[in-house]
Amino acid sequence: MFSRRTRWSLEPNQLTTRLQLRRAAGGEVLDLTEANPTRAGLGWPGAALAEALADPQVASYQPSPRGLPAARAAVAAYYQRRGVAMDPDHLVLCASTSEAYSFVFKLLADPGDAVLVPRPSYPLFEFLATLESLVVRSYPLACEGRWRIDTAALAAGCTADVRAIVVVSPNNPTGSFLSQPELAALRALGRPLVADEVFGDYALGEDPTRVGTLAASREGLSFTLSGLSKLAGLPQLKLGWIAVAGEPALVGRALERLDVIADTYLSVGTPVQLATPRLLEQAPAQKARIQERVEGNRAVLARTLGPESAARALPADGGWYAVVRLPRTRSEEAWVLELLERDGVLTHPGYFFDFDEEAYLVLSLLPEPAVFAEAAARLARRVDG
Numbered sequence: 081m082f083s084r085r086t087r088w089s090l091e092p093n094q095l096t097t098r099l100q101l102r103r104a105a106g107g108e109v110l111d112l113t114e115a116n117p118t119r120a121g122l123g124w125p126g127a128a129l130a131e132a133l134a135d136p137q138v139a140s141y142q143p144s145p146r147g148l149p150a151a152r153a154a155v156a157a158y159y160q161r162r163g164v165a166m167d168p169d170h171l172v173l174c175a176s177t178s179e180a181y182s183f184v185f186k187l188l189a190d191p192g193d194a195v196l197v198p199r200p201s202y203p204l205f206e207f208l209a210t211l212e213s214l215v216v217r218s219y220p221l222a223c224e225g226r227w228r229i230d231t232a233a234l235a236a237g238c239t240a241d242v243r244a245i246v247v248v249s250p251n252n253p254t255g256s257f258l259s260q261p262e263l264a265a266l267r268a269l270g271r272p273l274v275a276d277e278v279f280g281d282y283a284l285g286e287d288p289t290r291v292g293t294l295a296a297s298r299e300g301l302s303f304t305l306s307g308l309s310k311l312a313g314l315p316q317l318k319l320g321w322i323a324v325a326g327e328p329a330l331v332g333r334a335l336e337r338l339d340v341i342a343d344t345y346l347s348v349g350t351p352v353q354l355a356t357p358r359l360l361e362q363a364p365a366q367k368a369r370i371q372e373r374v375e376g377n378r379a380v381l382a383r384t385l386g387p388e389s390a391a392r393a394l395p396a397d398g399g400w401y402a403v404v405r406l407p408r409t410r411s412e413e414a415w416v417l418e419l420l421e422r423d424g425v426l427t428h429p430g431y432f433f434d435f436d437e438e439a440y441l442v443l444s445l446l447p448e449p450a451v452f453a454e455a456a457a458r459l460a461r462r463v464d465g
């Protein structure tokens with residue numbers, strides 16, 4: 081009765097089951113998987129949101145496939161503040177970055193075609209692609225002092241059925257940005273690029289080799305995805321976008337077709353579009369709070385897992401996550417379950433993000449500083465005794 085693409089195994093995994101049991105028994109959980117800013121003491125004040133959302137124009141409906149012009153102008157102004165010239169007509173608004181992927185995959189690929197995604201990376205790709213009846217193939221990132229794309233493996237994996245290459249910059253969870261030489265290698269493959277830049281504003285330090293954004297590119301064809309979820313810490317408002325860039329003729333043709341896709345759903349709500357100019361004006365203050373939290377927790381982790389520790393936080397250039405390498409004295413699964421059951425510390429195992437080897441943990445850097453510091457100390461004690 082149901083489609084093959086929804087034939088998922090819906091059994092909860094061991095970690096979920098044990099976590100539910102622990103919570104049901106009233107056990108303590110220091111949650112280092114919490115990446116929802118509204119649950120990490122990093123929500124916007126309710127009054128500021130209510131004010132931004134209280135526009136009387138909400139009473140009228142003006143359907144517009146690319147999104148309301150004022151909202152798109154505000155997104156273009158956000159790019160202009162980052163030094164990137166952006167034509168508001170090259171933006172298509174949608175409900176989230178996840179939905180943006182589905183629009184772009186519909187535009188670029190037919191059922192059975194493949195998309196290339198980074199590995200390790202964001203675990204949702206498998207679902208996003210499968211729901212479009214696409215095949216997901218991955219290309220590796222390697223950590224040699226710092227993370228880099230294995231461009232030779234990427235080129236080898238770019239077979240005739242690959243219709244798009246996804247880059248996540250900075251990547252979740254490695255925190256690595258796309259570099260200029262990597263971009264040149266990607267472009268040489270001649271496929272449209274889908275650049276997930278949701279964490280693009282969360283960079284550590286400066287690096288001239290970093291690609292700031294693909295949103296202003298004039299080469300090939302690229303789709304830059306972002307939204308309010310991360311850059312303004314507002315996942316609950318559901319507004320994302322696609323910035324189409326590249327050779328002007330290709331951009332025009334892509335936009336015409338995206339118009340039809342977006343018009344079919346008209347998914348982004350009027351209230352959030354009307355509020356977007358005000359929300360984006362206030363976003364830098366919120367972003368600064370999140371950045372401060374992330375940098376503070378990253379520094380605590382580095383101090384806690386000092387040079388003598390058998391656990392090591394891997395280098396990162398940005399993002400909201402830390403990757404910790406653990407000794408291979410036990411499996412990732414065993415580490416994660418032991419940390420939960422003996423120390424009350426919840427972490428993500430690396431295999432959730434498709435790391436090539438064991439044993440890695442992925443930690444969110446959003447939790448409250450006291451929670452994070454205590455959890456990091458327990459992790460260090462568990463590893464080092």
Ligand SMILES: Cc1ncc(COP(=O)(O)O)c(C=O)c1O
Nearest residue numbers: 176177178202252278307309320
């Ligand atoms: C790399 C990456 N892309 C996209 C998303 C989803 O963003 P949105 O809330 O806009 O769908 C996430 C959420 O964690 C993410 O980590």
